[in-house]
Amino acid sequence: MEQALEAEGLGKRYGRTWALQDCSLQLPPGRVAALVGPNGAGKSTLLHLAVGLLKPDSGRVRVFGREPRGGPEVLDEIGFVAQDTPLYRDFTARELISLGGRLNRRWDAALARDRLSALHIPPDRPVGKLSGGQRAQVALALALAKRPRLLLLDEPVAALDPLARREFMQALMGAVAESETTVLFSSHLLAELERTCDHLIVLQTAHVQLSGSVDELLDGHRLLIGPRDAATPAGVDKVVRAAHTERQSTLLVRSRALPAPASGWTEHEVGLEDLVLAYLADAETREAETAWEVTA
Amino acid sequence: MIWLTWRQHRKEVLYTLIALAALAAILVPTGLTMHGRFEDTGLKACMDGLGTASLIPQTESAAECQRLANEFQQKYSSLAFVAVLFVILPVFVGVFFGAPLVARELEQGTHRFVWTQGVSRTRWALAKLGLIGGFALLVAVVYALGVSWWFTPLVAAVGSRMEYLAFDVQGVVPVAYTLFALALGVFTGTYWRRVLPAMGVALAGFTVVRGGIELLARPRYLAPKELTYSLLSTDQPNSASGDWIQSHGVRDGSGELIMPDARMGPCPAESACGQEIQSLGPGAHQWQLYQPGDRFWLFQGIETGIFLALTALLIVLALRRLRTLA
Numbered sequence: 001m002e003q004a005l006e007a008e009g010l011g012k013r014y015g016r017t018w019a020l021q022d023c024s025l026q027l028p029p030g031r032v033a034a035l036v037g038p039n040g041a042g043k044s045t046l047l048h049l050a051v052g053l054l055k056p057d058s059g060r061v062r063v064f065g066r067e068p069r070g071g072p073e074v075l076d077e078i079g080f081v082a083q084d085t086p087l088y089r090d091f092t093a094r095e096l097i098s099l100g101g102r103l104n105r106r107w108d109a110a111l112a113r114d115r116l117s118a119l120h121i122p123p124d125r126p127v128g129k130l131s132g133g134q135r136a137q138v139a140l141a142l143a144l145a146k147r148p149r150l151l152l153l154d155e156p157v158a159a160l161d162p163l164a165r166r167e168f169m170q171a172l173m174g175a176v177a178e179s180e181t182t183v184l185f186s187s188h189l190l191a192e193l194e195r196t197c198d199h200l201i202v203l204q205t206a207h208v209q210l211s212g213s214v215d216e217l218l219d220g221h222r223l224l225i226g227p228r229d230a231a232t233p234a235g236v237d238k239v240v241r242a243a244h245t246e247r248q249s250t251l252l253v254r255s256r257a258l259p260a261p262a263s264g265w266t267e268h269e270v271g272l273e274d275l276v277l278a279y280l281a282d283a284e285t286r287e288a289e290t291a292w293e294v295t296a
Numbered sequence: 297m298i299w300l301t302w303r304q305h306r307k308e309v310l311y312t313l314i315a316l317a318a319l320a321a322i323l324v325p326t327g328l329t330m331h332g333r334f335e336d337t338g339l340k341a342c343m344d345g346l347g348t349a350s351l352i353p354q355t356e357s358a359a360e361c362q363r364l365a366n367e368f369q370q371k372y373s374s375l376a377f378v379a380v381l382f383v384i385l386p387v388f389v390g391v392f393f394g395a396p397l398v399a400r401e402l403e404q405g406t407h408r409f410v411w412t413q414g415v416s417r418t419r420w421a422l423a424k425l426g427l428i429g430g431f432a433l434l435v436a437v438v439y440a441l442g443v444s445w446w447f448t449p450l451v452a453a454v455g456s457r458m459e460y461l462a463f464d465v466q467g468v469v470p471v472a473y474t475l476f477a478l479a480l481g482v483f484t485g486t487y488w489r490r491v492l493p494a495m496g497v498a499l500a501g502f503t504v505v506r507g508g509i510e511l512l513a514r515p516r517y518l519a520p521k522e523l524t525y526s527l528l529s530t531d532q533p534n535s536a537s538g539d540w541i542q543s544h545g546v547r548d549g550s551g552e553l554i555m556p557d558a559r560m561g562p563c564p565a566e567s568a569c570g571q572e573i574q575s576l577g578p579g580a581h582q583w584q585l586y587q588p589g590d591r592f593w594l595f596q597g598i599e600t601g602i603f604l605a606l607t608a609l610l611i612v613l614a615l616r617r618l619r620t621l622a
Binding site: 048051052053054055071072075076078080082083084086087088089091095098099100102103104105106139142146 | 297299300303304404405406408409410411412413414415416419619620621622
């Protein structure tokens with residue numbers, strides 16, 4: 001099946017620092033994917049590579065099988081909302097919709113107008129004078145008016161207040177439900193992920209830590225609680241995160257399916273937020289160990 | 297793209313047209329009176345009559361010409377300061393249109409919006425450069441024609457149009473300077489990424505390159521010519537020749553420069569001046585190093601070529617740099 005977004009060994013370097021390294025992932029069409037990681041993890045770099053703003057230093061990236069820098073036809077398929085939703089601040093929303101029509105071969109001006117009218121956004125006020133939430137909605141409407149097959153959003157809600165944040169996510173989810181669009185949005189906020197996305201990519205320290213559909217990821221991980229110093233139960237592929245108290249160990253493990261509850265261990269399901277946090281903490285520990293040249 | 301460029305730059309275009317109109321409001325009336333007086337006093341006819349030879353015999357009419365020129369010069373030399381203003385105008389047009397072209401997009405992040413629409417960024421850049429460059433070209437041509445016309449009588453009365461300041465605001469070089477300043481602004485905008493620093497660097501860079509070429513390269517575009525004549529000769533340099541005299545003085549018989557920047561004679565042998573000439577010994581002569589006035593257009597062409605080549609280089613570098621920005 002043709003992937004909406006596919007990366008193979010993708011890397012981008014600024015000077016001698018890799019902002020993104022050895023990144024391989026696949027995003028099947030129709031998914032709503034969250035790209036999660038702390039600031040500076042490489043989220044923007046990955047999105048900029050996907051939309052062709054940046055050129056890879058290694059590996060390759062494909063959008064529906066084509067390189068995003070291969071030509072403007074590829075850009076026709078991608079809607080992009082950059083961080084802080086930059087728009088020409090002295091243009092009105094009406095002018096921006098008209099501009100989009102002049103810059104794109106495929107353009108659904110009516111769709112953008114309908115959306116903004118439903119949100120009561122004034123058409124003739126410069127967008128620089130709108131609230132942050134309204135401006136984000138204008139940017140989203142402009143991205144959707146391209147009728148993209150892949151919609152990329154870089155921290156779309158980071159700068160918004162909680163109410164505007166919820167309204168934006170509602171608008172996004174509503175728009176996606178009506179179309180076949182694949183969505184990838186980056187965020188460093190973990191709350192509400194479970195409700196909004198069905199695919200997850202965790203990025204930290206320039207590397208992909210985790211990538212896959214939410215169901216599969218939750219299915220493939222277990223939280224085990226057992227006595228301290230007990231042997232790790234059989235069937236565990238990898239211990240992602242271990243926490244110990246004096247008498248008890250809590251392990252977050254990756255495993256297909258445990259054959260039977262090992263003696264002394266109890267098995268629990270993992271929440272998405274816990275899973276993400278465990279992987280982020282694990283990557284952080286390894287990074288620190290490498291930096292300080294100590295071994296675990 | 298045309299609509300976008302117009303929508304983004306219409307204010308600058310308006311301000312530029314207002315500035316041009318204000319300039320015209322000064323140039324047209326003063327230019328008309330200067331041209332009128334240049335002809336009415338007979339100065340024009342007189343200077344035309346002198347021809348373009350570097351050396352002419354000392355005659356009544358030459359002296360009369362000199363007197364008229366001095367009169368004209370005294371009346372209008374205060375206007376020459378306006379010419380200083382003309383020297384800096386091209387750089388303003390270039391820097392105010394050029395530096396924000398890319399830098400403002402980068403500063404406000406809007407490049408991430410406009411470069412991810414269905415137009416490739418190279419096409420975006422070429423369209424904007426073409427339209428803005430075309431407008432700057434138009435402005436520069438109007439400006440160069442206007443200033444050349446305005447300045448002609450004053451330059452003719454004062455000296456050579458090849459001299460500093462006069463050369464810089466006439467002919468085709470102001471057009472090349474303007475396009476160069478524009479390209480430099482675009483280029484610095486792709487590296488400094490903010491409008492004000494980009495403008496500042498472009499301004500500094502323009503000053504250095506312009507000054508360097510003007511002072512170091514221009515006097516050497518072609519080897520200057522030498523002219524020597526006897527101190528006792530009745531010939532004198534022709535003020536209407538348009539020659540750009542780079543240095544002059546009095547040399548003795550062995551060719552050594554004994555009185556730099558001096559001009560002697562001709563004067564009667566029995567006068568004090570004549571006796572001084574005799575005291576310099578036989579063979580003492582007047583000497584001057586100069587670029588002939590008829591090289592004006594050649595020099596204009598060379599300088600224009602240099603700046604257009606630099607412009608093209610900067611555009612290529614800016615376009616190459618543009619592909620790496622995100």
